[in-house]
Amino acid sequence: MSGAINFVLLAFLVATALAIVRQRNLFATAILASVFSFLSAGLFLTLDAVDVAFTEAVVGAGFS
Secondary structure: OHHHHHHHHHHHHHHHHHHHHHOOOHHHHHHHHHHHHHHHHHHHHHOOOHHHHHHHHHHHHHHO
8 A cells, every 4th residue: 555655656746847847937836846845755754754754844845
């Protein structure tokens, strides 16, 4: 079950990264970057790397 969740989160990460690259609106890019950070933190959380997930959430919030 955990492998399926990791695969779905990774697929969403790839889709978000492609959307960021193709986006021309700066505001939409910032929103998508925060979504990417949130998905990364979720992926790290499912991989039992809570400290890395917390750091990613803080850095992603600061970047946005």
